[in-house]
Amino acid sequence: MRSKEDRARTNGKWIKDKRGALRSVSAKQEPPKKGKSLAKLEPVDLRAYWEIEDRDFTPWLAQEENLNELARAIGLDSLELVGIEQAVGDFRADIVASDADDNVVVIENQLEQTDHEHLGKLITYASARKVTIVVWISRDLGNEHRQALDWLNHMVRGEVGFFGLEIELWKIGDSDAAPKFNVVVQPTDFEFPTTRISSRSPLVEAFWQEFPEFCRQSGSSLKLAHKVDFWGILFQLPTTGFRIRLRYRKGRFRCELRMRGTVGKQAFPQLEVQRKQIEAEISEPLTWKPPAPSGKGARVGTSRPGMIEEKEKWPEVFAWLKAQAEAFFKAFEPRVKAMKLEAGEDEDEEEP
Structure with missing residues (x-):
């Protein structure tokens, strides 16, 4: 009977390793397969x-x-x-x-x-x-x-x-x-300052869930079947691309008119020229933020200080937010309706 060593010599399927032991190999070694080619960064x-x-x-x-x-x-x-x-x-x-x-x-x-x-x-x-x-x-x-x-x-x-x-x-x-x-x-021991409560905390959620009930009980012209989320409340104006947003951010309660995309870029300057009249109607000084170079993010708003942790002051804040939202609708809705705006494809994007 032929030994493994004999078979290795004749058919090449067995060879001795460094320790003298026989191991199996293919009679014909195949070249290694090439991997996928990788491009070079330039x-x-x-x-x-x-x-x-x-x-x-x-x-x-x-x-x-x-x-x-x-x-x-x-x-x-x-x-x-x-x-x-x-x-x-x-x-x-x-x-x-x-x-x-x-x-x-x-x-x-x-x-x-x-x-x-x-x-x-x-x-x-x-x-x-x-x-x-x-x-x-x-x-x-x-x-x-x-x-x-x-x-x-x-x-x-x-x-x-x-x-x-x-x-x-x-x-x-x-x-x-x-x-x-x-x-x-970069600074080695620098911490970005923040006084923010997480927008997804139960306290913030409870605040925005209670606000619609306050409006119902006190009587309001606001249509309350609009979006309520962790960020606040979003009211859609009849003209696409215009929203009124109530929100809480870094110790301030805010009411803002938000103008999206192409229509926002067109509408902002038309509203800004009426700034004095609009601020007189709303009875509040307003901040005017023009659209970014991309055409997004135009907004007009007002704010007041307050800490959402102070639950005993919620009714006072609710009353202020309700009054501001109603005033914003009264001042901005007819003006926006009267504008001739060219709609774009980016007016329905959401932002917090």
């Missing part, structure tokens, strides 16, 4: 996409989706645009935004290597406004400026957070370029 020159900083890059960054991408890079859920080229002393900040707790965020952009002039601007902004977060975005954050931001974070520890980011563009083959924010300087 850097893209920033100036090839954003030729002029204030004309191209700043408006791009100010768009909602791009601000939120920046927010996530520095540890925030979202950022909301306040304005572009906002006056601060003798300078103008590229972008001023706010986070979910109304903390002021100032953003300064450079598509080149950082310089001393922009560092001076950042310090000026932080001292001239009630700024909580300062963000410096550039192609290349120089070592001396990294050290300066680290020093500032140490000196103003807990009061203002200075972030330094480098932005890159990458693509694969002929794909569109994709931005990437790299955080290179």
Whole structure:
């Protein structure tokens, strides 16, 4: 009878390993299979996409989706645009935004290597406004400026957070370029200030569930069969794209007219020219927030301070919210109806 060793010599199915033991192998070794091919990331020159900083890059960054991408890079859920080229002393900040707790965020952009002039601007902004977060975005954050931001974070520890980011563009083959924010300087022991109760807490839910009952008992012209959620109450005006929102945010109760998308962009300036008359009718000073560059987010509103934990004051707050909502309907509904607006495809999007 032939041994395993003999068979290995003749048909190649057995060989000796390093220890002298026989093991089975295929008579003909197949070449290893090739894996799926992987493409290579290629850097893209920033100036090839954003030729002029204030004309191209700043408006791009100010768009909602791009601000939120920046927010996530520095540890925030979202950022909301306040304005572009906002006056601060003798300078103008590229972008001023706010986070979910109304903390002021100032953003300064450079598509080149950082310089001393922009560092001076950042310090000026932080001292001239009630700024909580300062963000410096550039192609290349120089070592001396990294050290300066680290020093500032140490000196103003807990009061203002200075972030330094480098932005890159990458693509694969002929794909569109994709931005990437790299955080290179950040405060080590900074906590974003917040006094917010979770919008999904049982207390907030109970408040907004009780408000419609208050209106029914006290008598109201409001149509109460509208959306009630954790964020507050949303009333739809007859014209698509216009809503009145009652909500609670960071120690303030708010009543706002919200204008979405294309119609909001058209309607806001038509309403703003009537600002004095509208505020006189509502008997409240109003804040006027124009639409973002993307055309979203136009709103007009008023607010009052209050803590939702103070349940004994709920009836007083209910009465104020009811009066404001009724006044907003009376002032804005006929004006909006009289407008000739070109509808778009983005008027029905929801926002909190």
